Amino acid sequence: MILESIIIVIYTIAIVxxxxxxxxxxxxxxxYLSSKKKRQNCEKFDFTNPEEIPxxxxxLPVYNEMYxxxxxxxxxxxxxxxxxxxxxxxxxxSTDETIATTKAHIDQLHKTGLDIKHITRVDRSGFKAGALxxxxxxxxxxxxxxxxxDFLPQPNWLxxxxxxxxxxxxxxxQTRWGHINRNYSLLTKIQAFALDAHxxxxxxxxxxxxxxxxxxxxAGVWRKACxxxxxxxxxxxxxxxxxxxxxxxxxxxxxxxxEDVETPAxxxxxxxxxxxxxxxxxKGGAENFRKMLWRVVKSDNISTxxxxxxxxxxxxxTMFLSIFTVAILSIPMLYIKNEYAHLRNYFYxxxxxxxxxxxxxICYWFMYRSIYGSGFKKFFGYIGMFFTFFSIAMGFSxxxxxxxxxxxIGKRSEFVRTPKFNISTIRDSWKGNKYxxxxxxxxxxxxxxxxxxxxxxxxxxxVVGDQGGDFGLFPFHLMLFIGFGYVFFKSLSSKV
Numbered sequence: 379m380i381l382e383s384i385i386i387v388i389y390t391i392a393i394v395x396x397x398x399x400x401x402x403x404x405x406x407x408x409x410y411l412s413s414k415k416k417r418q419n420c421e422k423f424d425f426t427n428p429e430e431i432p433x434x435x436x437x438l439p440v441y442n443e444m445y446x447x448x449x450x451x452x453x454x455x456x457x458x459x460x461x462x463x464x465x466x467x468x469x470x471x472s473t474d475e476t477i478a479t480t481k482a483h484i485d486q487l488h489k490t491g492l493d494i495k496h497i498t499r500v501d502r503s504g505f506k507a508g509a510l511x512x513x514x515x516x517x518x519x520x521x522x523x524x525x526x527x528d529f530l531p532q533p534n535w536l537x538x539x540x541x542x543x544x545x546x547x548x549x550x551x552q553t554r555w556g557h558i559n560r561n562y563s564l565l566t567k568i569q570a571f572a573l574d575a576h577x578x579x580x581x582x583x584x585x586x587x588x589x590x591x592x593x594x595x596x597a598g599v600w601r602k603a604c605x606x607x608x609x610x611x612x613x614x615x616x617x618x619x620x621x622x623x624x625x626x627x628x629x630x631x632x633x634x635x636x637e638d639v640e641t642p643a644x645x646x647x648x649x650x651x652x653x654x655x656x657x658x659x660x661k662g663g664a665e666n667f668r669k670m671l672w673r674v675v676k677s678d679n680i681s682t683x684x685x686x687x688x689x690x691x692x693x694x695x696t697m698f699l700s701i702f703t704v705a706i707l708s709i710p711m712l713y714i715k716n717e718y719a720h721l722r723n724y725f726y727x728x729x730x731x732x733x734x735x736x737x738x739x740i741c742y743w744f745m746y747r748s749i750y751g752s753g754f755k756k757f758f759g760y761i762g763m764f765f766t767f768f769s770i771a772m773g774f775s776x777x778x779x780x781x782x783x784x785x786x787i788g789k790r791s792e793f794v795r796t797p798k799f800n801i802s803t804i805r806d807s808w809k810g811n812k813y814x815x816x817x818x819x820x821x822x823x824x825x826x827x828x829x830x831x832x833x834x835x836x837x838x839x840x841v842v843g844d845q846g847g848d849f850g851l852f853p854f855h856l857m858l859f860i861g862f863g864y865v866f867f868k869s870l871s872s873k874v
Contacts, residue, residue: 382714382718383647384709385707385710385711385714386711386714386721386724388703389703389704389707389708389711390728392700392701392703392704392707392814393704393728393731393734394731395697395700396697396700396701396704396731396734397731397733397734398690399693399697399700399734400599400685400733400734400737400738401409401581401689401737402686402690402736403579403580403738403741404737404740404741405687406565406580406583406584406687407583407740407744408446408580408583408587408740408742409582409583409584409586410579410582410588410744411744413582413583413586416586420543421544421545422541422542422544423541423543423544425537425688427575427607428460428462428463429461431461431463432519432520432521432540432543432734433463433464433465433518433519433520433521433614434459434463434464434465434519434520434521434522434523434536434540434681435465435466435467435517435518435521435522435523435602436454436457436464436465436466436467436523436524436525437467437469437470437510437513437514437517437522437523437524437525438451438454438466438468438469438472438524438525439452439471439506439509439510439513439526440468440469440470440472440476440480440527440529441470441471441472441473441506441795442472442473442474442476442561443476443527443798444475444476444479444793445798445799445800446527446528446644446798446799446800447476447479447480447482447483447527447802448479450525450527450529450530451468451480451483451484451487451548452663454466454510454525454531455487455490456533457533457535457536458533458534458536458537459536459537461491461492461493464492464536465493465494465495465517465519466492466493466495466497467494467495467497467513467516467517468480468493468495468497468510469495469509469510469513470482470496470497470498471498471499471502471505471509472498473515473860476570479828480496481496482496484496497509497512497513497516499512502610502612503613505613505792505793505795506595506613506618506793506795507611507612507613508611508613508788508874510524510611510618511610511611511666513778514602514605514606514610514611516759517602518534519602520601520602520603521540521543521599521600521601521602522599522600522602522605523536523539523597523598523599524595524596524597524598524600525596525597525641526595526596526597526643527798528643528644528798529596529597529641529642530558530641530642530643531597531642532639532640532641532653535641537551537637538636538639539551539553539598539599539617539639540599540634541603542634543601543638544598545632545634547630547631547632548598548599548601548631548632549601549603549604549608549626549627549631549632549633549636550593550599550600550601550604550623550626550631550633550634551598551599551629551633551635551636552581552591552592552594552597552598552633552634552635552636552643553597553598553635553636553639553640554577554578554597554635554636554637554638554639554640554641554782555573555577555594555597555640555641555642555643556640556641556642556643557570557573557642557643557644557645558568558642558644559644559645559801560645560649562645562767562801563647564770565646565647565649565652565766565868566645566646566647567763568766568767568770568771569618569645569646569652570645571742571746571763571767571770572767574745574749575741575742575745577637578637578744578745578748578749579741579742579744579745580691581635581637582635584687584691585633585634585635585684585843588632588684589626589683589684589687589688589691590623590624590633590674590680590684590687590688590691591623591633591691592619592620592623592624592691593619593620593622593623593633594619595618595619596619596641596643597641597643597831601631604626604631605622605626605738607626607629607631608622608625608626608631609622609625609628609731609873610622613793614669614699615665615666615669616658616659616661616662616665616791616793617658617659617662617663617665617666618662620662620663620666620692621666621669621670622680624666624670624673624674624688624692625673626751627680628673628674628677628679628680630679632773644800644801645800645810646796646797646799647799647801648797648799648814649865649868649869649872650814650869650872651796651797651799651814653774653777653819653869654794654795654796655772656777656778656781657777657778657780657781658781658793658794658796659695659793660695660781660782660785661695661780661781661782661785661791662695662785663692663693663694663695663696663782663785664695664781664782664783664784664785664786665726665785665788666692667689667692667693667696667785667786668785668788670692670788671689671692673817674688674689674692675689683816694775695778695781695782695785696782696786698774698775698778698779698782699779699783700781701771701772701775702775702776702779703852705772705775705832705858706834707830708851708854708855709832709834709835709838709851711851712835712838712839712842712848713838713842715848716842716848717750717840729850731800735768738768739764742764742767743757743760743764746760746763746764747760765857768857768861769857769858769860769861769864770816770860770861770864770865771861772857772858772861772862773825773858773860773863773864773865773866774821774861774865775861776821776824776825776828776862777819777821777825777865779800780821798816799867818869819868819869822865822866822869822870824866825862825866825869826862826866828858828862829859829862829866830860831862832855832858832859833855833859835851835858835859836852836855836856836859839851839852839855
């Protein structure tokens with residue numbers, strides 16, 4: 379009974395943590411809906427008065443971006459802003475032939491009157507954070523705009539974001555990510571669904587009540603003074619954007635999130651690319667929890683509620699570990715339930731925590747409705763999307779849990795950038811992309827085993843108990859079987 383007791387305790391802790399996270403999401407939904415009743419107003423710079431227009435520096439941190447570099451530079455050149463007040467820094471850490479082609483393209487744009495510079499480094503220390511810090515040393519702008527290589531801002535982007543800095547307390551303006559290849563495949567649809575939840579429910583829900591949010595690494599603007607006051611970019615975590623965001627807000631800088639300003643970007647179309655991105659984000663989140671925990675807890679500048687939301691925000695990625703724990707232990711728990719009748723009341727109580735799934739279902743519906751619209755047809759489409767998303771997200775739970783554990787124990791790793799493809803339609807092919815990792819992740823084999831493990835979980839539903847089976851966990855095990863199966867077979871096929 380000792381082993382069973384340990385399993386029950388760990389399972390219970392994981393279930394309760396997921397439920398607490400669900401309640402936080404419900405609170406963010408309330409904040410999100412409340413924010414819709416308020417009108418957004420801001421003072422604006424007088425763009426007809428040259429003396430009042432601030433100097434802006436656009437930083438483009440790039441690394442071996444053969445497929446999207448030309449598209450990026452041509453798009454940035456279309457931004458509407460007085461040329462005398464705009465500087466563009468191409469922070470190029472590339473190690474391949476794109477160094478030469480990028481320089482040639484920059485030279486052409488320079489001839490049009492653009493103030494655009496090609497900045498390279500011999501030493502890539504600090505990776506993206508190091509490149510941003512290097513460019514900041516010579517940046518002319520009072521405001522620093524950052525775009526990753528796959529982002530395509532609209533021409534009026536600067537005129538819709540810079541005006542908010544008329545408020546001297548604002549340190550960052552962040553915009554919502556759009557997805558130029560949302561419908562390319564099931565994988566891109568799932569990624570878009572997850573990101574949309576973050577960029578509607580979470581960012582608005584936190585920002586509208588003054589809780590901490592994060593600069594998302596791209597498609598946003600920093601006040602240069604804010605970066606320097608917060609201690610500048612640091613490369614000791616894989617999510618330098620989250621790190622600097624928290625240091626800045628702990629210094630009382632305010633962040634402004636603009637849900638109505640969409641900045642289109644490209645989603646990874648190959649599962650190996652999605653894996654590397656997920657690993658970096660989740661490990662970086664755990665690293666920042668270690669780094670920021672006591673700074674947030676001890677801060678005298680923020681309310682208790684903001685501290686709670688901040689800690690839950692930093693623990694976002696750790697939810698994958700809780701989900702993976704519940705998944706693995708759910709099959710032993712099925713047998714324990716049917717072996718020990720005296721635990722019946724415990725399992726009745728545990729069944730209450732299915733509320734977590736219901737809460738997520740409600741919260742994400744409001745996000746989905748804001749993007750796709752309402753109505754019965756949309757709602758039924760959402761039901762399918764929600765359970766598909768949850769299944770595949772659980773299929774990533776092993777991979778992401780490993781990332782989280784590495785982050786919490788302080789294991790260092792390189793910044794692995796996500797390969798870009800310049801793909802937007804189903805006719806475009808990703809095969810032949812020279813930046814794709816050739817090796818299969820060793821996690822894939824375990825994911826295949828887990829697919830079979832949860833097939834056994836479904837089988838167990840038919841054989842446990844004396845009353846013809848116990849099907850309470852069957853839908854959960856079916857979703858896990860589908861999720862791990864999808865990740866396993868998709869990973870294998872991407873190497874063919």
